[in-house]
Amino acid sequence: MEKSLWCKFLWIVAVFLLIFLWIVYPSDRCVLNFSTGAVNFSKTHQERVRDLVNIWSETLYGVMNKSANLDLDSLSYAPHIQDCKRSGELHAKLDGRGENGKWPPWSLSQGSNLDSSEVEIIMDQMFYINNTVPSLNIPWILGGDEENLPLTRLVQHDLWLNQHPKDCSNARFLMADWFSQQTPTSIGVGSELVFLSAMFSMAVMQKRVLVTKAYHGANHSGCLGLDHARWSCYFVPEASSECIARALELSSQKEPWDQGLLVNFDHNHGWTVPRLWGEPWKRIEPSVELDGVLMADVNGNNERRWWRAQVFRYLMRFRSEYLCNLLNVARNEAFGEAAARLILKNYPQGNWNSNNHSSHSESPMEANLWSSYGPWIPRPLVSIHVRQGDKNIDMEVHPFKDYMKLAMRLRKKFPHINRVWLSTEMQNVIDESKEYEGWNFFFTDIKRQVGATRMAEYMASLGKRKNFENSYVNLLMAADCDFFVGVLGSTWSYAIDCLRMTSGKVKAGFLTVNPVNYLLR
Known part of the structure; x- marks a missing residue:
């Protein structure tokens, strides 16, 4: 008992x-x-999330500060972080000729019956001579032909071939000035690219290799070695290394200029668009909506819009290892916590440990197929670019609520949308975004304008390095989003749209609060 x-x-x-x-x-x-x-x-779920994000952050900041190498073992289970060294090596392989001028390992689409020698002959000719060519496999173009601007793959092939001749010793060159060299505090990155597209037009029409001069935006302590003050600090070089080296060598001599081997941009060329491929802009399907109406021809600007999109895409076809690392940091700051939460959901409570995943090797599926998807970001994601400040000089400025009205329009068709990548120079826009319940806003951690500061003053306050790093990170993050709400009167929104129209997103459209301003026509 x-x-x-x-x-x-x-x-x-x-x-x-x-x-x-x-x-x-x-x-x-x-x-x-x-x-x-x-x-x-065990630790709380939030503590484990924080520990995982800290592991990623410490490694990434160590890479950026050159105090550590990317620890692939500790980051192999981070879906939002890219192996920048490996991708850089792959891009170098895809963007350069092999021994004896052999074409890089991208050619015709799979299923072609041609042997390698026939492929070499076909690929080493300008396709604008004959637009009826086999389907092309261009490694930096995503989506089907109908999801990009007309003839995008064909034109990208021809631009690459123009910039990578087999023999640079016989090449002629156009030495392209960056406008920021002349006015380094009064011109933005978007406007810089628009001017460069005009120079590229002249180079292609005269069958010259375009080589850029020293780049003001890369003249800082983050761009090292051969990439210092060069476009290649952010993206792969605009031309082959052999051609760039030869052009820079010749540019210091008087005779090559006298002989016409090198020329500067002729401003009389203006905004002329090459017609080597006919007039493909006439086949552009309307994809920009203003005030509830699709614009068939964006303010009579489709011709230049098509060409600028091709140039922007070519120049930014592959990002550099440096920019790749910057994007890793930005994605981790914005999406790291969300990625950690998803990862930890897959493990029993209390049983997760980072050491459990220290030895990870990619399967053939991951390495050869899934890698084309790029780093993970939470989808669907809407890009909203808000331009205010001193932009009222050349366009109508709209309040943030007008952009959100267009974002709400997207929800009618896609009710699950609730994430926004927000790019803006204005602090008031960031503050106002907190008032929208049911939306999650992501943005870079950077000082923003308060009041109507001139853009040139704001850029100067950031410092050259921070300004250009933040610009290119925002540009590529916005271009990678699923949908876009912006302001067509802004050159930056214009640039985002150009990249989206050549990366398989032309059918996702562009909702704009205002039309193109007179500077872009």
Whole structure:
């Protein structure tokens, strides 16, 4: 009898102990192992999320500060972080000729019956001579032909061939000035690219290799070695290394200029668009909506819009290892916590440990197929670019609520949309975004304007390095989003749209609060 009472007493004590543990240590801290009777007082879910994000952050900042190499073992389970060294090596392979001028390992689409020698002959000729060519496999173009501007793959092939001749010793060159060299505090990155597209037009029409001069935007401590003050700090070089080296060597001599081997941009060329491929802009399907109406021809600008999109895409076809690392940091700051939460959901409470994943090797599927998807970001994601400040000089400025009205329009068709990549120079826009419940806003961590500061003053306040790093990170993040709400009167929104129209997103469209301004016509 006493033994029975004693057993009941122990059971009661055990029940009260379990209730006590349940109250004091919530379920995500206390895990009871019924096979051993042991209780595992693990970290909370939020603490484990924070630990995982910290591992990623410490590694990435070490890479950026040159104090550490990218630890692939610790980051192999980070879906939003890219192996920049590996991708850089791949891009170099895809963007350069091989031994004896051999074409890089991208050619015709799979299924071609041509042998390698026939492919070499076909690929080493300008396709604008004959637009009826086999389907092309251009490694930096995503989506089907109908999801990009007309003739995008064909034109990208021809631009690459123009910039990568087999023999640079016989090449002629156009030496392209960056406008920021002349006015380094009064011109933005978007306007810079628009001017460069005009120079590229002249180079292609005269069958010259375009080589850029020293780049003001890369003249800072982050761009090192051969990439210092060069476009290649952010993206792969505009031409082959052999051609760039020869052009820069010749540019210091008087005779090559006198002989016409090198020329500067002729401003009389203006905004002339090459017609080497006919007039493909006339086949552009309307994809920009203003005030509820699709614009068939964006303010009579489709011709230049088509050409600028081709040039922007070619120049930014592959990002540099440096810019890749900057994007890793930006994605981790914006999406790291979301990625960590998803990863930890896949493991029993209390059993996750970073050491469990220290030896990870990619499967053939991951390495050869899934890698084309790029780093993970939470989708669907809407890009909203808000331009205010001193832009009222050449366009109508709209409040943030007008942009959000267009974002709400997207929800009618896609009710699950609730994430926004927000790019803006204005602090008031960031503050106003907090008022929209049911939306999650992501943006770079940078000082923003307060009041109507001139853009030139704001750029100067950031410092050259921070300004250009933030610009290119925002540009590529916005271009990678699924949908776009912006302001067509802004050169930056214009640039985002150009990249989207040549990366398989032309059918996603562009909702704009205003039309193209006169500077872009």
